[in-house]
Amino acid sequence: GESVGLHLPTLSVQEGDNSIINCAYSNSASDYFIWYKQESGKGPQFIIDIRSNMDKRQGQRVTVLLNKTVKHLSLQIAATQPGDSAVYFCAENNYGQNFVFGPGTRLSVLP
Amino acid sequence: NAGVMQNPRHLVRRRGQEARLRCSPMKGHSHVYWYRQLPEEGLKFMVYLQKENIIDESGMPKERFSAEFPKEGPSILRIQQVVRGDSAAYFCASSQGAGTYGYTFGSGTRLTVV
Numbered sequence: 001g002e003s004v005g006l007h008l009p010t011l012s013v014q015e016g017d018n019s020i021i022n023c024a025y026s027n028s029a030s031d032y033f034i035w036y037k038q039e040s041g042k043g044p045q046f047i048i049d050i051r052s053n054m055d056k057r058q059g060q061r062v063t064v065l066l067n068k069t070v071k072h073l074s075l076q077i078a079a080t081q082p083g084d085s086a087v088y089f090c091a092e093n094n095y096g097q098n099f100v101f102g103p104g105t106r107l108s109v110l111p
Numbered sequence: 112n113a114g115v116m117q118n119p120r121h122l123v124r125r126r127g128q129e130a131r132l133r134c135s136p137m138k139g140h141s142h143v144y145w146y147r148q149l150p151e152e153g154l155k156f157m158v159y160l161q162k163e164n165i166i167d168e169s170g171m172p173k174e175r176f177s178a179e180f181p182k183e184g185p186s187i188l189r190i191q192q193v194v195r196g197d198s199a200a201y202f203c204a205s206s207q208g209a210g211t212y213g214y215t216f217g218s219g220t221r222l223t224v225v
Binding site for chain 2: 034036041042044045046049089098099101102104
């Protein structure tokens with residue numbers, strides 16, 4: 001069945017460094033992907049999305065890369081700040097009606 | 112322009128009681144999704160509803176759980192005869208359409224069964 005997984009369950013980075021969070025997906029038919037950020041005690045918050053006809057998309061301080069050949073998705077955060085500390089989830093959809101979420105990566109920003 | 116509203120934020124129930132979780136979607140959104148999240152885990156899909164219709168309930172446990180989205184009022188996730196294993200955060204999300212639209216999530220209801 002469909003599954004989304006993450007290579008690293010936890011990630012610690014120094015403030016100011018760049019962060020890279022990875023995600024592997026198994027359904028080659030998935031055509032739409034979203035990264036969400038979840039802070040403690042809150043609901044997931046949309047960060048950035050990408051469709052399967054693209055391999056890169058940039059937002060403010062964030063970039064999502066999609067490699068369909070190896071079914072890999074990554075989220076890059078530039079100049080990581082303390083406010084970036086959270087759990088990050090990737091989610092995939094294949095023209096279906098719901099998204100499949102990965103287990104999440106906890107990002108800790110060290111002072 | 113309120114977002115997705117969920118209430119209550121926290122709910123404590125004794126084993127065997129009923130839990131009712133409410134979700135009001137964003138204005139203009141007619142698609143509602145419920146997800147469950149266990150501590151330190153990802154979100155698991157439960158059910159997808161449109162007004163007065165259950166579209167996909169493939170993630171719902173077969174017993175004790177039900178959901179509705181009436182023509183008027185919020186969507187309701189109902190858990191009967193709660194057990195300790197039902198303790199989790201339940202998130203509601205809404206969207207303008209299915210599949211190719213991203214979700215907007217509420218802040219969740221944290222259910223604790225004692």
